[in-house]
Structures are given as C-alpha cells and as structure tokens.
Amino acid sequence: MKETVLFLGQIIILIIIYQLSAAIVTYLHIPIPASVFGMMILLALLSKGLIHMRYIEKGAAFLNKHLAFFFIPIAVGLMTFGDLIKTTGIPLTIMIGGSSLIGLFVTASLTDRLSKKMKEHRRECA
Template sequence: MATNLIKITWQTVLLWLVFRLGGYLVGALHLSLPGNVAGMLLMFALLTSGLVKPALIEAASGFLLKHFAFFFIPISVGLMSFGPLVRQSGLALLAILLVSALAGAAVTGVSVQMLQRRREP
C-alpha cells in the first residue's frame, strides 16, 4: 500500500513533467493545440518509440484514469456563476446543447460502427 502510494506519486510527477513540456512546446511552436492534448500526444510518441516503458507510468495512469471524472466536479461547480443567463434562456440553451450533442454523437457513433463492420464482415 505504502510502496504503491510512493510509486503513484513519482509516476504522477513524471506525467506532470510531460504535461508541462507539452504546454511549453505548444507555446514555443505556436501550435493551435491545448497543452494537455500536446502532452498526451508526446507521451504516446514516447511509448511507441520505446523511450518510456508502459510499466513506468502504469500505476499512476491507472489511478488517475480510474478517477478521471472527479476532476470535472469542481470545474462544473463553476457553472454556478451563470445563474442569471440560465434563468433568462436556460431552457433554450439546454435544448440546443442537448440536440446538438446527440446529433454529433449519433453521426460519429453510427458512421464509425458502420465503417468498422465493412472492414471486418
């Protein structure tokens, strides 16, 4: 338990370093990409090239991804400051967000599944 905690901690530091490096590269190269996504792609490149072995980040990645949803709770509480807008046109906005999200999800989900099946009948 204690050794696992230590492992998760230093592996998280490693992930954090790659995250910062991603942010730095985006700034230096003027990419239109958020730093966290750049960090993810960078880590993927490190894994595929064999420079980073999967075991080196396995413990921390497993833990952070298991609780990925947690991070969006404090962020969502921020919606509180939009109370007046919600009272004024909340229903219209809710309808738009719902319909557009469902339309996009249906198009992606159905088309990908169709193309997948065509590849392996």
C-alpha cells in the same frame, strides 16, 4: 513503501508530460489545449515505445478513477453564470446534446467500418 514511490513516480511522469505540453503550446502559440496536446505527446511516446505502459499505468488508472473530482471546480465556477444559463440554457443543452450525438454517431460508424476492414484483412491473410 516501494509501491508508493513507484506510484508517485508515475504521477510525476504524467505531470512532466503535461507541463512539457503546456510549455510547448504556450511557446509555439498552438491553438490546442495543453491537456489535449499532452495526450498526443503521450500517445506518440507510447506508440514509439519510448515510454512503456507499465511506467504510467497505475498513476493513470488512479487519475482516471478520480476524474470526477477534477470537474468540481468547473461546476462551482458555473454557478456564477446563473443568469446566463437561465437565458441560454435550453439552446446550449440542445447544442451540447446534438454535438455529443454527432460525435457518438461518427465514432460508432468509424469503429464499425474499421472492424469490418480488419475482418476482411484477416480473412485475406489467412
């Protein structure tokens, strides 16, 4: 019983952060999706130690585990655009695939550079 209440509390914390971010984005007309802005708020709260990981860890793990279920409504909604997807499907697939590869390449390059710099820094400090 206690674990269920703690788990629900963690989910509620995440929902509050999202709702706060949605209100801020709407009120300030920020051109960023509320979910992305919410992740930035959560990162700031975790980085500053205002929220500890243990306060949201189980709730976030649950949501992450069942993330695929959140995409089902999107996939069903795409079915109404069948004609559009038939005509623009190949260029759209190329653009999505290309941008994904570019993002993957940039992330890998930055990770490689940062890891090399961290190794150099550790050698200098040792």
